[in-house]
Amino acid sequence: MSKIITFDNSAKTKILESFNMTINQNGYIVEKDNPLKIVISPEGDPLELKKFAGIKKGSLVFMRSDITSLINLSDALK
Amino acid sequence: MAWHDIIEKLLAKLTPQLKVDIKHPVIINNLNIHITNNSHDQDVSYDPGKEICKINLEKLTEDIKKGLISSEMLDEGRILLEDSCKKTIEDFRNQEKTAETQEKIKFLDKKIPPDDLNVWRAALYLRHCDNTSELKGRVDGLKYQLMQKYGDKGRNIANLCTANYLEDWLMPAYNELSETLNNDDLIKKEFGKIYSHLVNELPFTIFVCRTMSTKGLKDEIMRRKEFGINFVNIHAIGNDNVQKVKAVIPDIEKESHYCEERKTGRIFVKIFFKEEENQKELIPA
Numbered sequence: 413m414s415k416i417i418t419f420d421n422s423a424k425t426k427i428l429e430s431f432n433m434t435i436n437q438n439g440y441i442v443e444k445d446n447p448l449k450i451v452i453s454p455e456g457d458p459l460e461l462k463k464f465a466g467i468k469k470g471s472l473v474f475m476r477s478d479i480t481s482l483i484n485l486s487d488a489l490k
Numbered sequence: 491m492a493w494h495d496i497i498e499k500l501l502a503k504l505t506p507q508l509k510v511d512i513k514h515p516v517i518i519n520n521l522n523i524h525i526t527n528n529s530h531d532q533d534v535s536y537d538p539g540k541e542i543c544k545i546n547l548e549k550l551t552e553d554i555k556k557g558l559i560s561s562e563m564l565d566e567g568r569i570l571l572e573d574s575c576k577k578t579i580e581d582f583r584n585q586e587k588t589a590e591t592q593e594k595i596k597f598l599d600k601k602i603p604p605d606d607l608n609v610w611r612a613a614l615y616l617r618h619c620d621n622t623s624e625l626k627g628r629v630d631g632l633k634y635q636l637m638q639k640y641g642d643k644g645r646n647i648a649n650l651c652t653a654n655y656l657e658d659w660l661m662p663a664y665n666e667l668s669e670t671l672n673n674d675d676l677i678k679k680e681f682g683k684i685y686s687h688l689v690n691e692l693p694f695t696i697f698v699c700r701t702m703s704t705k706g707l708k709d710e711i712m713r714r715k716e717f718g719i720n721f722v723n724i725h726a727i728g729n730d731n732v733q734k735v736k737a738v739i740p741d742i743e744k745e746s747h748y749c750e751e752r753k754t755g756r757i758f759v760k761i762f763f764k765e766e767e768n769q770k771e772l773i774p775a
Contacts, residue, residue: 415567417568427570466570468564475571482575
């Protein structure tokens, strides 16, 4: 796979901060300027930090790390 | 500063280790870049073995960090992905491209509800992990993800796939329908009923889980008997679950026949309910 920039767990929060996101007290990713707005994955699920897989364009798409979300991503990258 | 300029500036520190033209955007796009955030790595480093340029956010100035991790990073089709997720996608793709898996997916495609196809693709990957010693540690997590996202159906598909019901039951059932019915729409409709019954209700199968008590297992067996079904297949993995099955067998034997097989830590028991004593044929789990 090309065009993938990887990161590890240690960089997760910093990356989200750079995209103006933060983590609420329940562990969900929310907009820094609007903490009531929880980030939703392409499959429509509210996204927790521990399930955050990465980001792609399409405005900004925050992806989940569960296996069927990764299968969808894999298909989209083909 | 533009994203390409920042990358160029960072990677310039790696010369002469990195022998590529870092001014060429195509080459930059094809470089393996990994982002980390720790106190021990340098701001930029290169691993020649893995051919990865590592960038450490902790050691970058705020300006550089802001310019690097920006929406421009995601231009030209680039995506940011956690390394473990990239590995999972690579493993998944390698497993899925085998002729064996392709045959299964081709069989399932357009015969089952479209939303179920990815659950089966995930379940086939889960089974591959279960059968591969270095990936075995992923099995519980994958099953949990399917249960959490798709509820009972996700759990049932994961269990049915792991116990080979796709090859041993669904595919033969479809072939049998194809031989007895001439109409493709009717075959699809009848198969759809069989499929839906199997994955939603597990009519003749019990997968013993951690939360199922011995009494619960016995109740499940008797519930299948009350359905009027001739037999029930019981699958258990792990010593605790195997013990539950062994504890129930003597009680059940009073009213039904049973048989048993399996390797260490796994048990398969097929019980033929007494009303149907003529059915004693064993089928493999």
